[in-house]
Amino acid sequence: MYRSLAVPVILLAFACKANSDGTVPSDTTGTAAGPLSTTDSTRGQFVSTAEASPATSGTGRTDRVPNELGRIMVVEYHLLGDQNTTYTRERASFRRDLELLHKRGYRPVNMAQVLDRKIDLPRGLSPVVFTFDDASPEQFSYTEKDGKLEIDPKSAVGIWLDFRKKNPDWDNKAVFCLLSGAASGRSFFGDRNIQNQKTAWRFQKVKWLVDNGFELCNHTLWHAQLSKYPDPFVQEQIARLALAVDSAVPGYKMRSMALPQGLWPKNRALASKGSWRDPKSGKTISYNYEAVYEVAGGPSRSPYDPAFNPLSTNRIQVIGDAIERTMDRLEKAGNAYISDGNPATIARPSTATGSASTTPSAPAR
Numbered sequence: 001m002y003r004s005l006a007v008p009v010i011l012l013a014f015a016c017k018a019n020s021d022g023t024v025p026s027d028t029t030g031t032a033a034g035p036l037s038t039t040d041s042t043r044g045q046f047v048s049t050a051e052a053s054p055a056t057s058g059t060g061r062t063d064r065v066p067n068e069l070g071r072i073m074v075v076e077y078h079l080l081g082d083q084n085t086t087y088t089r090e091r092a093s094f095r096r097d098l099e100l101l102h103k104r105g106y107r108p109v110n111m112a113q114v115l116d117r118k119i120d121l122p123r124g125l126s127p128v129v130f131t132f133d134d135a136s137p138e139q140f141s142y143t144e145k146d147g148k149l150e151i152d153p154k155s156a157v158g159i160w161l162d163f164r165k166k167n168p169d170w171d172n173k174a175v176f177c178l179l180s181g182a183a184s185g186r187s188f189f190g191d192r193n194i195q196n197q198k199t200a201w202r203f204q205k206v207k208w209l210v211d212n213g214f215e216l217c218n219h220t221l222w223h224a225q226l227s228k229y230p231d232p233f234v235q236e237q238i239a240r241l242a243l244a245v246d247s248a249v250p251g252y253k254m255r256s257m258a259l260p261q262g263l264w265p266k267n268r269a270l271a272s273k274g275s276w277r278d279p280k281s282g283k284t285i286s287y288n289y290e291a292v293y294e295v296a297g298g299p300s301r302s303p304y305d306p307a308f309n310p311l312s313t314n315r316i317q318v319i320g321d322a323i324e325r326t327m328d329r330l331e332k333a334g335n336a337y338i339s340d341g342n343p344a345t346i347a348r349p350s351t352a353t354g355s356a357s358t359t360p361s362a363p364a365r
């Protein structure tokens with residue numbers, strides 16, 4: 001058990017008020033991930049380990065020391081294919097990514113859980129946020145047999161579901177960053193029979209993802225390089241994707257957006273917040289996202305880190321052994337987010353022992 005470990009651990013417990021309205025703490029502009037101050041009045045009252053409520057049970061791990069100020073990997077995939085390239089993950093490699101992460105104690109969570117500080121993993125496990133950009137058919141395709149649709153086992157969703165069948169503690173949590181009006185079939189996972197994907201299946205796929213636990217994210221209408229365009233165009237690109245998602249899943253609230261090619265609009269604020277008037281209906285479509293994904297930058301900060309800034313969320317492009325290297329580096333530095341299994345407490349290893357630290361081993365941006 002955790003308490004029997006030789007390394008003393010300080011459990012910093014407080015009334016963990018759920019951030020249900022999604023507001024970002026005001027102290028998000030800092031750049032250093034310093035140790036959590038016990039006098040931080042904005043974070044509630046700290047109590048000692050003895051006062052903390054018992055940890056939740058579950059299939060956790062006792063060999064990993066909890067640290068909920070550690071870094072979280074937000075991994076980034078594009079295409080899936082027959083070989084590994086910069087923007088393509090070979091299918092067997094993708095499957096191995098899932099196996100490796102699972103074996104090392106990582107479990108998928110949605111970005112909404114990070115934003116809401118509801119990473120409800122058993123003790124000793126680490127969250128990982130999967131993001132899939134561009135909505136290509138390789139990520140989610142159907143095959144049709146005798147008029148019945150089946151999820152293509154060769155698509156990312158198919159591989160994911162097969163892995164989940166064998167590992168039931170691998171939840172359906174991943175963020176799909178969508179395009180709705182892109183060329184080359186990258187419009188809601190393929191249309192116009194591109195890779196045998198019918199236009200009529202598009203909304204069905206998007207709804208299936210939501211109904212089955214996955215999360216949707218805005219990647220603009222057709223992947224425009226937002227840095228090149230004037231403000232109204234930027235807002236139209238983002239708002240029109242939001243409108244299309246609302247047609248597929250009425251009332252669904254997206255929480256995040258991914259910058260195409262990581263390029264910010266000239267007016268950066270428009271990436272997360274803006275509006276556009278639809279000339280067809282005369283209605284104004286507004287958007288307000290709590291997280292904006294960069295294309296790179298390394299592991300992301302914990303939502304309990306005072307410098308957590310989801311409006312610039314770093315990601316790890318899954319190229320080669322990027323996942324394994326990042327895990328090794330974070331774990332060696334004692335800087336991976338590892339859950340304590342108790343939603344009411346925030347745990348981090350004591351820096352006094354010198355055995356672990358929450359100081360990042362490399363700059364995050």
Ligand SMILES: [Zn+2]
Nearest residue numbers: 133134260261
């Ligand atoms: Zn993209």
